[in-house]
């Protein structure tokens with residue numbers, strides 16, 4: 001299934017038909033561990049061939065949601081369906097599940113491991129082909145324990161593919177994999193989705209989510225606080241394009257400049273140290289440089305940045321955390337509490353859960 005495109009809105013009847021085609025559905029799932037709320041009324045649907053990425057801070061509930069959807073943990077309330085069955089009842093031949101922590105027997109080679117896992121299913125792919133898919137042909141005869149961490153993770157990804165599953169749950173599939181290997185896995189996931197495999201993955205890599213996901217769900221403190229296509233979320237919560245100025249100059253140094261300067265608050269700050277200018281075009285960068293020099297403001301670098309999914313993440317996760325701790329909403333230009341409008345939306349909100357249709361490209 002391709003990335004979203006502008007599609008005509010559907011009639012109500014058509015929405016219902018779309019929802020009936022959901023391959024994965026969570027309805028108001030809740031789970032607590034003692035005092036810890038791991039999931040709080042989380043609802044989503046994922047359609048055939050769709051890639052849905054769950055993002056969110058450590059402890060947000062991503063793994064718990066995946067576990068509830070794969071039948072490895074029982075929710076306290078709410079329901080989960082995969083391929084129209086409760087997760088525990090789904091034909092395992094049709095499922096591929098990569099847990100966050102997966103420790104296969106380590107005195108087997110990569111090839112032997114995939115052959116071993118293939119032996120657990122009736123119909124399987126050729127393990128040699130799967131090894132090639134995950135870019136491990138050269139390491140095929142190396143013991144698992146002697147593979148690098150990233151190579152081990154690739155074997156684990158391969159192990160989820162030997163049964164050619166219809167639905168794939170990947171909990172942080174590329175953690176520890178080098179950039180080239182990550183792209184190998186990305187291309188693999190894209191090809192699988194194009195061939196109709198439904199994929200739910202979790203990731204801390206926003207570039208991964210932005211590249212792979214048809215839709216993204218952001219979890220915070222167990223709540224799905226936002227869902228949408230990457231483009232939609234960036235449009236709604238990413239803020240505007242900006243000029244980042246690397247500088248150690250104190251705040252008052254900027255007081256007399258002919259443009260507004262933001263001092264990003266902790267939590268929303270990207271890797272640069274300094275200030276941000278918004279609401280200008282790239283053509284106006286020269287004016288900013290002139291003003292910095294006229295006012296004797298030293299800077300070590302300038303960078304033009306377009307909003308991306310990482311901005312969305314930083315804004316929404318920060319905003320949710322402020323709400324949780326009662327510190328109030330953020331004060332800078334990136335604050336956007338529209339995220340709250342998406343929280344707790346039940347699955348029978350047809351507009352939200354119907355994929356891509358009517359969503360912005």
Ligand SMILES: Nc1ncnc2c1ncn2[C@@H]1O[C@H](COP(=O)(O)OP(=O)(O)OP(=O)(O)O)[C@@H](O)[C@H]1O
Pocket residue numbers: 033036037038056057058059060061062063064065100
């Ligand atoms: N078996 C468990 N027993 C007790 N607490 C748990 C258990 N599993 C998860 N939790 C708690 O539930 C919350 C959500 O955990 P979860 O693993 O789902 O988060 P996550 O979003 O996957 O985090 P990470 O990004 O670090 O993998 C955390 O506070 C965690 O400590």
